[in-house]
Amino acid sequence: MTSASSPATRIELPRILGAIRPRARWTETSLIAIVAVALVVGSVSLSLGVTGRLAPFDPRGLAIYVAALVLAHVGQVLAGRRSDEILLPVVGLLGGLSLLLMERLPQDLVTLDIGETQLGLGDVQLVWLVLAIAVATILGITVRSDSWLRRYKYTWAASGIALLLLTFVFGSDVAGQRLTLRLGPISGQPSELLKVILVVFLAGYLSENRPLLIEQDTRLGPIRLPPLPYLAPMVAMWAIALGIVVIQRDLGAALLFFAVFLALTYAATGRLSLVAIGSVLFFAGSALMASLFDHVRDRVDIWLDPFADPLGTGYQIVQSLHAFARGGLLGTGLGEGLPIVGGRLPIPEVHTDFPLAALGEELGLVGVIAILGLFFVVIERGLRIGASAADDFRAILATGLALVVGVQAFIIAAGNLKVLPLTGVTLPFISYGGSSLLVNAIVVGLLLALSDRGVEPPPPPTDVRRWRDRLRRRAAR
Amino acid sequence: MDGMLVVIWAVRLLFLALLYIFLARVVRSLLRDLRAAAREPGATLGRLLVIESPGGDPEQGRSFDLDAITTLGRDVNNAIVVEDPFASAEHAVLTYRGRSWYVEDLGSTNGTYVNGRVVATVSPLGFGDEVSIGQVRLRLERARLT
Numbered sequence: 001m002t003s004a005s006s007p008a009t010r011i012e013l014p015r016i017l018g019a020i021r022p023r024a025r026w027t028e029t030s031l032i033a034i035v036a037v038a039l040v041v042g043s044v045s046l047s048l049g050v051t052g053r054l055a056p057f058d059p060r061g062l063a064i065y066v067a068a069l070v071l072a073h074v075g076q077v078l079a080g081r082r083s084d085e086i087l088l089p090v091v092g093l094l095g096g097l098s099l100l101l102m103e104r105l106p107q108d109l110v111t112l113d114i115g116e117t118q119l120g121l122g123d124v125q126l127v128w129l130v131l132a133i134a135v136a137t138i139l140g141i142t143v144r145s146d147s148w149l150r151r152y153k154y155t156w157a158a159s160g161i162a163l164l165l166l167t168f169v170f171g172s173d174v175a176g177q178r179l180t181l182r183l184g185p186i187s188g189q190p191s192e193l194l195k196v197i198l199v200v201f202l203a204g205y206l207s208e209n210r211p212l213l214i215e216q217d218t219r220l221g222p223i224r225l226p227p228l229p230y231l232a233p234m235v236a237m238w239a240i241a242l243g244i245v246v247i248q249r250d251l252g253a254a255l256l257f258f259a260v261f262l263a264l265t266y267a268a269t270g271r272l273s274l275v276a277i278g279s280v281l282f283f284a285g286s287a288l289m290a291s292l293f294d295h296v297r298d299r300v301d302i303w304l305d306p307f308a309d310p311l312g313t314g315y316q317i318v319q320s321l322h323a324f325a326r327g328g329l330l331g332t333g334l335g336e337g338l339p340i341v342g343g344r345l346p347i348p349e350v351h352t353d354f355p356l357a358a359l360g361e362e363l364g365l366v367g368v369i370a371i372l373g374l375f376f377v378v379i380e381r382g383l384r385i386g387a388s389a390a391d392d393f394r395a396i397l398a399t400g401l402a403l404v405v406g407v408q409a410f411i412i413a414a415g416n417l418k419v420l421p422l423t424g425v426t427l428p429f430i431s432y433g434g435s436s437l438l439v440n441a442i443v444v445g446l447l448l449a450l451s452d453r454g455v456e457p458p459p460p461p462t463d464v465r466r467w468r469d470r471l472r473r474r475a476a477r
Numbered sequence: 478m479d480g481m482l483v484v485i486w487a488v489r490l491l492f493l494a495l496l497y498i499f500l501a502r503v504v505r506s507l508l509r510d511l512r513a514a515a516r517e518p519g520a521t522l523g524r525l526l527v528i529e530s531p532g533g534d535p536e537q538g539r540s541f542d543l544d545a546i547t548t549l550g551r552d553v554n555n556a557i558v559v560e561d562p563f564a565s566a567e568h569a570v571l572t573y574r575g576r577s578w579y580v581e582d583l584g585s586t587n588g589t590y591v592n593g594r595v596v597a598t599v600s601p602l603g604f605g606d607e608v609s610i611g612q613v614r615l616r617l618e619r620a621r622l623t
């Protein structure tokens with residue numbers, strides 16, 4: 001009943017540049033040690049496969065990566081926050097697998113010239129991975145308040161839409177999709193960033209309107225629907241998703257946004273009717289798109305029967321299926337898959353869209369299940385952080401961040417395995433790509449910050465002065 | 478048997494085994510975390526944290542674990558006794574129904590407020606919302622886990 005727990009003991013947190021109060025994180029320490037050992041063994045296995053020597057494949061790159069992980073761990077220990085200890089090692093292992101894979105693929109897939117030296121695929125990915133670890137750790141250590149996300153939800157939404165429009169107007173076409181935005185030397189894919197902005201906006205919107213969405217009904221005969229004005233954002237979201245498909249030809253992002261939107265709406269309100277309406281809208285929209293646009297219909301046709309044109313449109317997916325089949329139960333071993341057949345890659349775009357197929361070939365079913373397990377752990381941590389958050393905004397934010405990563409991993413894994421039509425999204429933490437890695441690092445950093453019990457309490461929802469004034473007036477009377 | 482082949486297979490299997498050792502360690506930590514949360518005595522529907530209380534009863538910073546029906550007011554029979562000159566004897570009641578918390582004003586003299594807005598009869602209450610009774614401000618928070 002009224003069993004009062006003791007007043008919430010608040011931990012004095014050091015200011016960013018103030019006194020440092022280190023706090024041991026033994027779980028994280030031991031997990032990172034296992035990650036380091038696993039990566040060294042993986043590297044030796046790769047070296048045996050490629051060159052036949054019993055030594056790490058690329059000792060320098062491996063050392064840099066492991067050092068970055070250890071530094072991130074030490075940084076968190078020194079900062080002394082009580083944040084999650086499992087996310088960093090899990091993501092670190094996924095990133096390590098990515099490094100092993102990228103070092104092993106043909107290095108000229110991606111090159112970057114810095115002065116005299118030319119960096120290949122593995123080196124460029126290493127740079128991005130180290131940057132991603134740095135971003136996640138810095139966010140996890142320094143973010144102590146969420147008001148910069150909470151207060152400006154419409155500003156965030158507007159900036160997201162602006163990004164989308166900028167990409168549409170100034171973006172450059174790569175492989176028939178207009179996804180890349182170039183600003184001077186820097187280029188990136190804004191739709192990666194957009195997914196985080198979407199979650200921030202939805203968390204703000206849903207936490208503010210949750211009572212209304214739960215409480216009120218619009219009756220339509222026997223059907224009880226949520227209040228109609230509050231359905232407007234849902235319809236707007238649907239329209240934006242369709243717009244992305246039509247204008248940017250980016251099926252993956254559209255699917256990801258809409259799925260995360262539906263899942264979050266359900267998580268916030270618990271109303272199945274909203275999900276039902278959303279699903280009906282989704283299938284109606286998909287059917288419409290498939291009948292109107294060739295590129296959508298092609299994707300569906302390839303999915304239904306890739307073997308109809310195995311050397312043309314179905315080539316990628318057929319090769320991916322063959323790769324999984326070659327892998328079998330235990331895989332061919334790292335470095336012993338088929339990198340090049342007849343002068344071309346067996347799977348085009350293997351480093352961005354099909355890393356799971358390459359890993360499936362070399363690590364087999366056992367390895368793929370382990371990788372999927374790692375993604376499940378990331379989702380579990382996010383949902384758990386959401387379940388124990390102090391208020392609705394943080395709960396929905398953490399849930400959404402976890403789902404964005406999880407749903408994206410599912411979409412591309414299912415695409416590689418011909419469970420869903422193939423859509424070009426990246427496999428989080430594993431695919432090659434700066435924007436993908438950095439944005440997923442932002443997600444991890446925010447989750448780390450949200451998991452800390454010591455962050456400042458949520459601000460009061462609205463102004464409480466009104467209540468006090470009214471009380472004063474009554475007292476005066 | 479070719480010695481090299483044995484080494485290659487040993488390293489390969491060791492790598493896969495290490496992936497699973499890592500997963501097993503992670504799952505063990507996750508289970509420990511979940512069990513600790515389930516054992517927690519305060520695993521209730523939510524709690525009410527006293528943010529401001531000029532009278533000192535209930536004292537500021539105290540938190541109450543909530544039942545599905547929790548009454549508030551100055552009378553000693555209330556689940557949460559609010560000793561405040563502006564509070565009525567039977568001031569308000571918090572109920573958990575279906576998916577959400579609700580606060581109901583029991584015809585108090587000075588009214589019940591949610592986030593500074595007066596509650597006419599019943600108002601839904603989200604986690605993080607503030608309820609004001611007299612001069613006492615309370616915030617609804619999720620039950621503490623872990």
